[in-house]
Every structure is written in structure tokens, then in C-alpha cells.
Amino acid sequence: MAYLDDESFLLHSPTSRRLYHEVAKDAPIFDYHCHLSPKEIATNHRWENLADLWLGGDHYKWRLLRANGVDEELITGAASPREKFQAWAETVPYTLRNPIHHWTHLELRRYFGIDTLLGPDTADRIWETANARLAEEDFCVHGILKKFRVEMVGTTDDPADPLTHHQAIAASDLGTRVLPTFRPDKAFAVDQPKAFNAWIEKLEEITDTSINHVSDLLHALQKRHDDFHAAGCRLSDHGLDRCPALACDDADASIIFDKARRGLPVDAEEKEKFCFFLMIFFGQQDAAKGWTKQLHLGPFRNVNPRMSALLGPDSGFDTIGDERQGAALVTYLGALAERGALPQVILYNINPRDNYLFAAMTGAFQDGSVPGKIQFGSGWWFLDQKHGMELQLDALSSTGLLSRFVGMLTDSRSFLSFPRHEYFRRILCNLIGSEADRGELPDDFDALSKLVADVCSGNASRYFGF
Structure with a gap:
């Protein structure tokens, strides 16, 4: 079975798959508790690059970066966005069985249409593809x-x-x-x-x-x-x-x-x-x-x-x-x-x-x-x-x-x-x-x-x- 297969990911029986695809998949979202920025919603914020959107403020990822021996300079420090993204790309292969491995690749697929696994060898291609998508008109908070x-x-x-x-x-x-x-x-x-x-x-x-x-x-x-x-x-x-x-x-x-x-x-x-x-x-x-x-x-x-x-x-x-x-x-x-x-x-x-x-x-x-x-x-x-x-x-x-x-x-x-x-x-x-x-x-x-x-x-x- 393919990893994160849309038809059957986490769905291990015929009725499970039918319930998800016919009932749950397109149900509206009521996200009644989050910590999103009202300012960014009001201003219809856009992001300069994938690191800005993906790594800024995400302490779930920060914890795993530290656990993988990454220096704080590449996490919350003054390193460039591209350097921080590279550190994350090199960490992701070590996150197998952590839910962030699932979330990372679901996000790449659902937001950017990228089904390639993130790692040090694919970082350049994913960085360029995602940043090109960020520049498109509909990639903003309201979109x-x-x-x-x-x-x-x-x-x-x-x-x-x-x-x-x-x-x-x-x-x-x-x-x-x-x-x-x-x-x-x-x-x-x-x-x-x-x-x-x-x-x-x-x-x-x-x-x-x-x-x-x-x-x-x-x-x-x-x-x-x-x-x-x-x-x-x-x-x-x-x-x-x-x-x-x-x-x-x-x-x-x-x-x-x-x-x-x-x-x-x-x-x-x-x-x-x-x-x-x-x-x-x-x-x-x-x-x-x-x-x-x-x-x-x-x-x-x-x-x-x-x-x-x-x-x-x-x-x-x-x-x-x-x-x-x-x-x-x-x-x-x-x-x-x-x-x-x-x-x-x-x-x-x-x-x-x-x-x-x-x-x-x-x-x-x-x-x-x-x-x-x-x-x-x-x-x-x-x-x-x-x-x-x-x-x-x-x-x-x-x-x-x-x-x-x-x-x-x-x-x-x-x-x-x-x-x-x-x-x-x-x-x-x-x-x-x-x-x-x-x-x-x-x-x-x-x-x-x-x-x-x-x-x-x-x-x-x-x-x-x-």
C-alpha cells in the first residue's frame, strides 16, 4: 500500500473508507479553539517563503529539531530561512512513527500538491515548488x-x-x-x-x-x-x-x-x-x-x-x-x-x-x-x-x-x-x-x-x- 494513500490512509475496512469519503471528507470545519493571529486574518497575510509559514512559532517541530541535535541557531536563531528549512528537511526522515511525519506530508500534499517525501535530497525541489505556490494569488490566509x-x-x-x-x-x-x-x-x-x-x-x-x-x-x-x-x-x-x-x-x-x-x-x-x-x-x-x-x-x-x-x-x-x-x-x-x-x-x-x-x-x-x-x-x-x-x-x-x-x-x-x-x-x-x-x-x-x-x-x- 502506498504511503498516505488518499483512498485508504488510516482507513482499514470497507465501511471506514465509505464513511470517510462519502460523509466526513467534505464536511465543513469549525475550528473553535486555536491560536491563529487575528491580525494575520484581518490583513489577509501572505508568507515570504516556506520556512516563514511552516517553521515560525511551531514548537512541535522545534522540539524534534533539538532532539535531532540541531543547534538553536537553526531553530529560533538568526540562521536564514533556507538554512532553517534545510535543518528541518534533514530531521524529517528521523520522525518516522511521530505524527509530525504524517502531518508534514499531508500538509505538503494538501497545500502544495507535493507528494514527494521531504528529506535532504528533496529539499531543494520542495523549497522551490512550495515557494512558487506561495507566490500565487490564492495562497493567502483567506484563500x-x-x-x-x-x-x-x-x-x-x-x-x-x-x-x-x-x-x-x-x-x-x-x-x-x-x-x-x-x-x-x-x-x-x-x-x-x-x-x-x-x-x-x-x-x-x-x-x-x-x-x-x-x-x-x-x-x-x-x-x-x-x-x-x-x-x-x-x-x-x-x-x-x-x-x-x-x-x-x-x-x-x-x-x-x-x-x-x-x-x-x-x-x-x-x-x-x-x-x-x-x-x-x-x-x-x-x-x-x-x-x-x-x-x-x-x-x-x-x-x-x-x-x-x-x-x-x-x-x-x-x-x-x-x-x-x-x-x-x-x-x-x-x-x-x-x-x-x-x-x-x-x-x-x-x-x-x-x-x-x-x-x-x-x-x-x-x-x-x-x-x-x-x-x-x-x-x-x-x-x-x-x-x-x-x-x-x-x-x-x-x-x-x-x-x-x-x-x-x-x-x-x-x-x-x-x-x-x-x-x-x-x-x-x-x-x-x-x-x-x-x-x-x-x-x-x-x-x-x-x-x-x-x-x-x-x-x-x-x-x-x-
Whole structure:
């Protein structure tokens, strides 16, 4: 069988292939969580060369380059784009069995029409062919969104960020809806007074208010929540090592906030209390507006002090964490439910150890008001690959309703990542089709087709109101 054969790649039974090609392949994409740049979408960005598009900001690739012994100069340093591409071309043959080998060649095929394997001997030809394609009129952000039938993109935005790029996109003729996502994680950094106060100053400027008390902070965050809603936002997001679980009243929150504002040290217990205080506030705001809250839980971030200090966050120095997630998550979701303020929630875990913990927990907080109100989200980060996706689908299917799952997202900073939806859809169709062909699911193509169509796009459209 040919590598990445379009007809049968990841599709190991007749029904799998039929489900993919007749149902999943051309379904629209709702990429409801990603880190694409609103500015690049608003300006319909174009790229100078393949390295600019493919390697800039992609810490997945950076990690493999480092693992292959490539010097940092050729990764994030001052080497030329062509030199960086050559380093990647020399690394790709060593990525066999890593999902990036699949993604790399899917991207070459789907974006550039190149079916040659990338390696040191083919680098020149691929570089020239891809760069010629980049120069064509339709190879731009808007052209890519149209090509891949992307109906919705959810970017990730800080409350202190202006929404001017989103306003420009909304006023344009772009067929894709591009909506902000409210991610207020910088509000939790009371243990880092310098960074916290710099962020507060930005929030003051964007809201045209003075923030001297914790009540002022809540007022400013409420204003931005309203602004985001007016701009079309319907999702929030939090990236946490684990949910905070120490109760905190207004008086304690005020004391902690005042300490941080004066540049005084805030200890770990105080930080957790302040985070819990804000997370309850954010949950109530989301529920009041009918938003969906996303909780990305579990990574250990920036674990390499030297390299993180040198290159900053999101540079590839994060890993799977082993925090105990269950008790704190139960406490937080329970606190919102007790207040009648539990919004739609999507739970993402990064440690496969916790798959069944998260999947089963969703069932404990469903309330019958919305199908699949509490979701076990798709395989995330280190689990965003074939085995991780299969583990997530199995845990969800075994404890809840796969038929109500809102499906895949890219969680990516790259406009080359949309084939990840194809990757997921092939895996989904193989799971469903192979079980049907083994007699483990009914021989009912209409029922199987509905399940696949819903998970690929239908459920997300209905769940988020798109």
C-alpha cells in the first residue's frame, strides 16, 4: 500500500473508507479553539517563503529539531530561512512513527500538491515548488480558509487585548466567522506582582478605568466580557496546571489583590484562593451569557529554566504534568453547580492517565438542559495524535455519548494545520467503520453516517450556536 494513500490512509475496512469519503471528507470545519493571529486574518497575510509559514512559532517541530541535535541557531536563531528549512528537511526522515511525519506530508500534499517525501535530497525541489505556490494569488490566509471550508475560527484573546482586528474581520467579506475567545489567565498572576501590575495597567487602558480595588478588577473584567460578547465571542478558555479549589471570599480576595498591587509577595495558598475567587466569577459570567467554558488542565510549563528564560514561553519547553486533577475539578464544577451557574464546559486533559477520570466526570454534571452540556474534549497537545485520539474516543464512548461529541480542533498557531481535521476524521471513521464491519456496531450506514457527520461538524455548529 502506498504511503498516505488518499483512498485508504488510516482507513482499514470497507465501511471506514465509505464513511470517510462519502460523509466526513467534505464536511465543513469549525475550528473553535486555536491560536491563529487575528491580525494575520484581518490583513489577509501572505508568507515570504516556506520556512516563514511552516517553521515560525511551531514548537512541535522545534522540539524534534533539538532532539535531532540541531543547534538553536537553526531553530529560533538568526540562521536564514533556507538554512532553517534545510535543518528541518534533514530531521524529517528521523520522525518516522511521530505524527509530525504524517502531518508534514499531508500538509505538503494538501497545500502544495507535493507528494514527494521531504528529506535532504528533496529539499531543494520542495523549497522551490512550495515557494512558487506561495507566490500565487490564492495562497493567502483567506484563500486557505476558503480552500479548507473553514466556517468558524475561534482565536485565543486576552481581556486586555484590543478587538480591532476582529472588528475589521467582521466588516470584511471573509466567508469564515472569526470570533475571539476570552482567556483571562494573566489575571491569576498575583504571585508575580511585576507581570500582574503591568497587565493591570493594560486592562486599565483598554477599559478606560482605574483599578485600585478588587471590585474595580471585577468591573473591568465584566466590561471586557461584555465587549467580547458584542464581538461575537461565545467561548472562554483557561490554561491551568489544575483547577483552584480553596474557597475565597471578597475580604480575602481584596487582601490578596492589595498585596499584589503593592508588589508584596503572595504565597501559593493565597494565589490559589485568588484564582478560585476569579474562576467562580468567570464561571458565573459565562453561564449568564450562555458561553462555553474550556478548561485545559495539566501541563508543566516552561520546565527548562535556562531555555525558557532565553526564548520565553511557547518555545517547546513544556511537558505532561502529573498533578492530581480530580478532587480540585470536582470542587470547582460543584461550586458552580451549587450556585446555579454551571455553563457549558469542555474539559481537556494532557495526561492520558486521567482520560477516564475526565470522561466519567462529565456525566456527573450533566443536567439535561443541553445535549452533551459537559464535554470531554479532544486529545490535546501531546495527545493530539492517532493513539491519543483513539484513547480519548474510547474513554468518551465507554462513559458517555460519542454521538454528542463536538469534535476536533487544531489548537494551532499555524495556518497549515487544517489537515489535522482530516487526520481526526480518518481516525474516527476507521474506529466506527471497522467496528461495524466486525459486527460490533449495527450494519446501518445511515445511523453511522449521522454519527460521523455530527462529530465532524454538526454537533459543534449546534452546541456553540454557529
